[in-house]
Amino acid sequence: MVTRFTENPILTKNDIKPSRHDWVVECVLNPGVFRFEGKTWLLLRVAERPVQKEGLVSFPVMNGEGHFNILEFEKGDSNLDLSDSRMVGYKGKTYLSTISHLRLVCSDDGVHFYEPADFPTQIFGSGVLETFGIEDCRVSHIEGAYYLTYTQVSENGVGVGLMSTRNWRNFTREGMILSPHNKDCALFEEKVEGKYYCLHRPSGIGLGGNYIWVASSYDLLHWGKHHCILQTREGWWDSARVGAGAAPIKTPEGWLEIYHGADYQHRYCLGAILLDLHDPSQVLARSHHPLLEPTSDYEKTGFFGNVIFTNGHLVDGDEITMYYGASDEVICGATLSIEEILADILKTA
Numbered sequence: 414m415v416t417r418f419t420e421n422p423i424l425t426k427n428d429i430k431p432s433r434h435d436w437v438v439e440c441v442l443n444p445g446v447f448r449f450e451g452k453t454w455l456l457l458r459v460a461e462r463p464v465q466k467e468g469l470v471s472f473p474v475m476n477g478e479g480h481f482n483i484l485e486f487e488k489g490d491s492n493l494d495l496s497d498s499r500m501v502g503y504k505g506k507t508y509l510s511t512i513s514h515l516r517l518v519c520s521d522d523g524v525h526f527y528e529p530a531d532f533p534t535q536i537f538g539s540g541v542l543e544t545f546g547i548e549d550c551r552v553s554h555i556e557g558a559y560y561l562t563y564t565q566v567s568e569n570g571v572g573v574g575l576m577s578t579r580n581w582r583n584f585t586r587e588g589m590i591l592s593p594h595n596k597d598c599a600l601f602e603e604k605v606e607g608k609y610y611c612l613h614r615p616s617g618i619g620l621g622g623n624y625i626w627v628a629s630s631y632d633l634l635h636w637g638k639h640h641c642i643l644q645t646r647e648g649w650w651d652s653a654r655v656g657a658g659a660a661p662i663k664t665p666e667g668w669l670e671i672y673h674g675a676d677y678q679h680r681y682c683l684g685a686i687l688l689d690l691h692d693p694s695q696v697l698a699r700s701h702h703p704l705l706e707p708t709s710d711y712e713k714t715g716f717f718g719n720v721i722f723t724n725g726h727l728v729d730g731d732e733i734t735m736y737y738g739a740s741d742e743v744i745c746g747a748t749l750s751i752e753e754i755l756a757d758i759l760k761t762a
Contacts, residue, residue, distance in 0.1 A: 414753040415705050420524050422711050422743035428526075429459055429516060432535055436461045436473075439511050440716050442738035445552035446659065446725030447559060449581060453523045453727065455736060456536075456550050456561070457744065460511035472501060473512045477541040484508065498717055499741075509566065513546035514538065517581070523727075523734060524746065532581055542567050542589055547574065551724045553600035553660045555609075560633065562598040562611070565589055573598040573613060575633065590634055591615075597625075597656035599670070599724070600633070601693070603663070609633050610693050612642075612657035612670065623654030625672065627694050640694040643672070643686060650703055651684060653677045658723045661688065662733070666755055667697050671704065671735070673722050681720040682706040683737075685754050687762075698762035704754065705747065707739065715740025 426438045440460035447454050462472045463483055470493070471485040486493050486503060494502030501508045515536040518526040528534045538547045545566035553560045558579050565574040570593025576586045591598060597614035604610075608629040613636075616623050625643035628636040645652050651674020661668040668688040675681045684700035707719045723737035733749040 414749055414757060416748045417709070418524065418746040418748075421709070421745040421747075422739065423524055423746055424455075424457070424518070424526055424744035426742055429457070431461050432459075432514065432537075433461075435463060437464050440513075440741045441516075441744060442741050443549045443722050444725050444736050444738070444744060445515075445550040445561065445563075446727055446736050447552040447554060448727060449519075449559075452519045452521060454517065454519045454581075455526060455725065455744070456552060457516040457518060458513050458548050458550065458738075459516045460513045460546075460741075462511045470495065470501060470510075472508060472510050474508065475512065475538055475544045475546070477544065479537070479539060481512075506568075509545050511546075512538075513548045513566075515547060515550050515561075515563070536584070538565070539586065540588075542569060542572065543574070544568065549596070549722075549724055551599045551659055553602050555600065555602055555633075560600055562590075562600055564596045570594055571596055587634060591628075591636060597673075597724075599657040599660050601668070602660045605629075605693060606691060611636065612661070614654075614656040623656070625655050625657055627688075642688070642694055642696050643699070645674070650674055650676055650680070650682050650706070653679075658683070659726050661693070662726075662728055662751065663690070664751060664755065666759070668693055669751060669754065671723060671726070671733075671749075674703075679717070679719065680707065681722055683721055683723060685758050687755065687758060698755075698758040700758050701761045704749065705737075709739075711743050711745070712739040715742035717741040 426441045444455035444457045473481045492504045517534040520526045548564040550563035561576045572589045572593045573591035575590045578584045594616040599612045601610040628639045630636045655674045658671040661670040682703035683705040687698040689695035718740045726735040
């Protein structure tokens with residue numbers, strides 16, 4: 414069902430220039446994907462931090478006015494928790510070890526990407542809800558406009574932001590549309606029964622968990638009619654968390670969604686679900702085994718290893734061209750057959 418690009422990985426962190434001369438790119442990951450002006454475009458998540466000094470750990474935090482403050486601690490400080498490479502704990506507070514922004518690249522062949530000279534290519538966080546950065550953008554093309562749903566991160570929590578554009582030069586920022594703790598928001602690219610729909614992933618503490626929900630809206634800003642549609646499965650490859658990938662794909666059998674699932678060892682794989690065409694809160698089928706799992710060296714080893722994560726694809730007839738982040742360090746590509754995915758998940762429905 415899945416054929417990886419022979420050129421994988423197609424982008425690495427060494428291919429992306431840092432946004433500042435005294436910073437370094439630690440991760441390039443999880444691109445949104447779209448077509449525009451005859452090209453294939455990726456909206457990468459780029460995670461950076463200052464060049465690290467011996468015996469110290471430092472990382473940036475943006476203030477509400479858009480300026481960066483650099484926090485720096487001695488590695489031997491007993492108050493410091495560096496057990497997770499993605500985070501820095503200090504005296505009961507949690508920070509991110511890097512700060513992410515969105516970076517625009519394009520390609521004439523879908524494999525070799527570059528930053529265009531005639532477009533603004535860097536989108537940074539803005540305001541008090543994005544002081545720890547913006548991450549993992551999905552791009553949905555709806556009624557002639559491109560809508561970007563992305564993760565807003567700050568000390569206030571993790572929520573879903575929305576911006577839109579028609580030309581990729583001017584953007585309208587709508588602010589937070591789903592409050593913390595929420596992420597992995599994918600918009601359907603057409604209305605269902607007169608309403609817009611999205612998939613999203615609130616997180617429960619104590620009761621509940623990291624499950625996929627569906628919601629509807631009349632204006633893409635105000636969301637209601639929330640339904641939990643997909644839970645984790647104890648003992649399975651998606652036992653710890655699940656989350657939506659890119660915009661669901663409309664097929665005659667239903668809405669096909671490729672989602673990510675992780676176990677308690679933080680191993681991320683991809684699976685699929687099928688939702689009812691007229692009522693996306695109804696799940697018709699679900700993968701028993703992963704469609705794609707980390708098996709190649711570049712998928713198993715990196716900044717945060719054993720991770721395959723997608724939030725972007727293109728569809729041409731039966732073929733899905735999927736772009737995915739691997740181990741938080743590289744970007745890869747693969748092709749999949751819609752027919753084969755449907756046959757696989759429907760036989761176990």
